[in-house]
Amino acid sequence: MNSNYINTETIIETYEGKDLGLTYTAGCSQFKVWAPTAFTVSVVLYETGGTGADVSAVYSKDSGVIIPMQRQDGGVWQAQLTGDLKGKYYMYRTVFADGSIREAADPYATAVSANGVRSAIVDLRETDPPSWAEDRSPQLQHPADAVIYELHVRDFSAHESSGMLHKGKFKAFTETGLRDSAGNALGIDHLAELGITHVHLMPVFDFQTVNELNANGLDTEAGHYSEYNWGYDPQHYNVPEGSYSTNPAEPGTRIREFKEMVQALHSRGISVIMDVVYNHTYSVEKGPFEPLVPEYFYRHDYLGRLSNGSGVGNEIATERPMVRKYIKDSLLYWASEYHIDGFRFDLMGLMDSVTIREITEELRLAINPNLLIYGEPWTGGDSPLADKTLKGVQRGKGYAVFNDNFRAAIKGDSDGWGKGFTTGEYGKEGAVASGIKGAIHEFTDSPVETVNYVTAHDNLNLWDKVLASQGLRQAANLPELENGRLKGGGEVEKAVAKANPYFAIDPQDVLGNETVRRSLLANGIILTSQGIPFLHAGDEILRSKCGDHNSYRSPDAINAVRWDNKETFMPVFQYYKGLIELRRKHPAFRLHGRQEIERSLEFLRCEDGVVAYQLKDNAGGDVWNNIVVIFNANWGPVTQQLPETGGCWNIVVDHSRAGTEAFRIATDHAVELEGLSMMVLYDVYGEPAPRAKIIEVHYDRPDGDYRGWNLWVWGTGIQDGQCDFRQMEDGRAVARIEVVPGTESVGYILRLNDWEEKGSGDRFIDCSGSEALLKVVVQDRSSASSGDADNPLQLSS
Structure with a gap:
């Protein structure tokens, strides 16, 4: 074990300030680093980035200028240098009591040289593109309104058919007006x-x-372009990846181009979610933490060895105060500096639940009440962490987890021949029905706690999985790959050119193909289920990765989105577009709470390869009175009885098309579905019913510390349980409670976290009036002001 090993049980020096790292101005630069066990710490200033062409001539002279730092309270070392240091580079040099010397980049660095060798000093305001200050996140009224599309930056533009100039770069997202032939x-x-x-x-x-x-x-040995990775190997958490910029050697370029990408997406009404990896680092000794605070940032087993719950050799100790602070500071930086709209956590099971809860609450209060937070509720191996964020832990906590139960029920296993509901297995109907209801009778308290999906970047993508389940890999001549190379040797590009994953599709009848139908049925279930739908890039144009189930280091020939598929498979794209339009226009598919689902969603059939359900009585305030959705996973047609109605049933989705406009009518009390298809029908189009009444609770605390406080509510008719304060207004924390129209009163208790503290008892808000929006203030009982938690004051309506 390292002689500088830290007994984390006895460390008491922590720092709460928000100024770790570099604070730059043209007049001076302040450096602060947390290194409580170091004997001395220095800043080393460099003229170059330490790698590449910039040091070829002057590297021998670039030994750095060493500036000693002064120790402050909380284990922090500080140095302040006058003058404009923009354009220079720096490192921290630590000396420990045993005489060992280490040099490391700043873990709080916001800019780095090429390959992250050294921290860079930049003026962040000079990296702002024009009108950046006016950039705003698109509005998201409720998490259920989201439709998520997972995408790899390089995959988006790498293929020649993309028509993009900046292939593999952030700037490809700024290229508009592109069209195929x-x-x-x-x-x-x-x-x-x-x-x-x-x-x-x-x-x-x-x-x-x-x-x-x-x-x-x-890579001449491999015979293909090998500089590719998914990016789950963190180096600098607060800096954009340089390979996606047009000039990685210039530290400000990657920052500016990343902001241009976000700005371009926002201008098209599209929010941006970052996939973040705070559960492990690629390297320990050469990573961002170990050289400065040995042993502190990583978990160890009972023998003192690095624990390996990530499966890649280490795991971050998120439960420790300064690790938790680092993660929260990092996320706050991305959300504020880059206008990021949400975060997806890799292997969230390795992050303690307190950290995730605090992230969710504090980021929304500080930055954006509509931030989406979700992650993988599992680990990559055994971990000593007791408080894992696993499936079910998210109940009532304001964030979501991936629903792998639903995924497996729909498609079967992830990489093999195993089948699910849409790929030919009977007996999965009940599990599919559970997913359709937002897993509210499985592991969620609310439908927006589940992210529904059938495929993501991991494992076989959707098209290739359906081919595998049909036993068509060999017929499609798909190559066998491992770690980006052909198992039998040879050039990947040539093998891909010989593959034909679409061999069975008739270009004149694309939607008649069995594999197409099974694929559409799978994501058709996702897009019409309660919860947050998640699609993998290219599903809408039948993207294939030639059967590569783990393409994290495979070449562009495997990973690149082939945009020429759009013209070839336009009926598929139009079907996806129609389903997404249906979901976004009709709130019945986006119900907000458990009670709302239980009142509005009723199953009509759940057996023999058929799942059918009804959304009734203007569910969610929908303009359609009753909606019936039917999934037929049988090869042949089935007949489904329809509920009694005063008129006919209007069909907006069947095997041939999807959308929001009726294109045919079912006049009888039954309808026939073709094999491997879905159908959506509605009976009456009328005036939209009021969805909900909104109660805004403005919580006023004299100390201004709202961390951990929330409301426990009941009697809403939509979603009872924990209700978070999600934004600040006039110095107060604000929560929004949705209640069913006609509700006379709603009960609440003010509490800290999970009942660590609570108010003086059950309290009620009178909402019997006609107001659509009721605002009340709840003041802490210790306040001398009028009103208290016992007697909420009405502000306005």
Whole structure:
């Protein structure tokens, strides 16, 4: 064990300030680093970035200027230098009691040299694109309104059919007006046309395994372009990845181009979610933490060895105060500096539940009440962490988890021949029905606690999984790959050119193909279920990765989105577009709470390869009185009885098309569905019913500390339980409670976290009036002002 090992049980020096790292102005620069066990710490100033062409001539002279730092309270070391240091680079040099010396980049660095060798000093305001201060996140009224689209930056533009100039770069998202030979929109215009609300970007912080100065370099041994990775190998958490910029050697370029990408997506009404990896680092000794505070940032087993719950050799000790602070500071930086709209947590099971809860509450209060927070509720191996964020822990906590139960029920296993409901397995109907209801009788308290999906970047993508379940891999001539290389040797590009994953599709009858129908049925279930739908990029144009189930280091020939598929499979794109439009226009598919679902959603059939349900009585305030949704996973047609209605049933989705306008009518009390298809019908189009009455609770605390406080509410008719304060207004924390119209009163208790403290008892808000919006103030009982938690005051309506 390292002689500088820290007994974390006895460390008491922590720091709460918000100024760790570099604070730059043209007149001076302040450096602060937390290194409580170091004997001395210095800042080392450099003229170059320490790698590449910039040091070829002057590196021998670039030994650095050493500036001693002064120790402050809380284990923090500080140095302040006058003058304008913009354009220089720096490192921290630590000396420990045993005489060991280490040099490391700043873990709080916001800019770095190529490949992250050294921290860089930049003026962040000079990295702002024009009108950046006016950039605003698209409005998200409720998490249920989101439609998420997972995307890898390089995959988006790498293929020649993309027509994009900046292939593999952030700037590709700024290229508009691109069309294929048939006039179909490509790139960012395609995303806007599809109708998704959020782009979920796979890791875009600085990661370690791509040489940024050779990002398009040819690996002659492998015979393909090998500088590719998904990015789950963190190096600098607060800096954009350099290989996605047009000039990684210039520290400000990647920052500016990242902001341009966010700005471009926001301008098209699309929010941006970052995939973040705070559960492990690629390297320990050469990582961002170990050289400064040995042993503190990583978990260890009972023998003192690094624990490996991530499956890659280490895991971050998120439960420790300064690790938790680092993660929260990092997320706050991305949300404020880069206008990020949400975060997806990799292996969230390795993050303690207190950290995730605090992240969710504090970020929304400080930055954006509509931030989406979700993650993987599992680990990659055994971990000594007791308080894991696993499925079910998220109940009532304001964030969501991926629903792998639903995923498996729909498609079967992830990489093999195993089947699910849409791929030919009977007996999955009940599990599918549970997912349709937002898993509210499984592991959620609310439908917006589940992210519903069938495929993501991991494992076989949807098209390839359906092919595998049909036993068609060999017929499609799909190559066998492992770690980006052919198992039998040879060039990947040549093997891909010989593959034909679409061999069975008749171009004149695309929607008649069995594999197409099974794919559409799978994501058709996702897009019409309660919860937050999640699509993997390219599903809407039948993207294939040639059967590669783990393409994290495979070449562009495998990973790149082939935009020429859009013209070829336009009926599929139009079907997805229609389903997304249906979901976004009709709130019945986006119910907000458990009680609302239990009142509005009723199953009609759940057996023999058929799942059918009704959304009734203007569910969610929908203009359609009753909606019936039917899924037929049988090869042949089935007949489904329809509920009694005063008129006919209007069909808006069947095997041939999807949308919001009726294109045929079912006049009888039964309807026939073709095999491997879905159908959506409604009976009466009328005036929208009031969805809910809103009660805004403005909580006033004299100490201004709202961390951990929430409301426990009941009698809403929509979603009882924990209700978070999600924004600040006039110095008060504000929560919004939705109640069913006609509700006379709603009960609440003010509490800290999970009943660590609570108010003086059950209290009630009178909402019997006609107001659609009722605002009340609840003041802490210790306040001398009028009104208290016992007697909420009405502000306005």
